[in-house]
């Protein structure tokens with residue numbers, strides 16, 4: 001019973017978060033004179049079109065969705081600046097950036113084995129997947145730092161303070177996913193474990 005409540009609460013939190021994120025994105029819809037892709041390339045970081053935004057430590061490349069790559073809204077440019085910050089921070093050898101790059105690899109391995117175990121109907125799958133989601137909490141410090149550095153990058157590019165405030169609020173909203181998603185996933189896995 002407690003688990004149903006907990007899982008319901010977690011899903012409600014996620015829905016609220018998604019709604020708030022949309023509102024913050026609308027707020028950050030002002031157009032800037034340059035695109036997200038430009039900002040990353042200008043810093044000498046390889047950038048490629050991808051299905052989601054992210055920095056791959058494996059390829060040393062920033063991936064941006066096409067809309068973000070070519071987009072000029074505060075939202076697009078702020079998201080690109082955040083990914084560029086990850087790349088710059090890892091290149092500088094920042095500790096949290098290094099940790100995040102390692103956690104990423106370990107998580108893919110855990111997800112891979114978790115899904116294989118689930119496919120084999122092995123009950124250990126839940127534990128392994130829980131570990132994979134839980135490990136996501138370790139990247140929170142790096143996400144915070146990257147968003148902080150993204151603001152410095154926008155300032156460097158001469159973005160106005162009003163737009164910077166919009167970008168800061170939007171990145172903060174995105175940052176909440178980094179603890180919400182693992183927590184919701186753990187709640188659902190806990191629910192599954194109890195049901196099983």
Ligand SMILES: [Zn+2]
Pocket residue numbers: 082083086143146
């Ligand atoms: Zn990030």
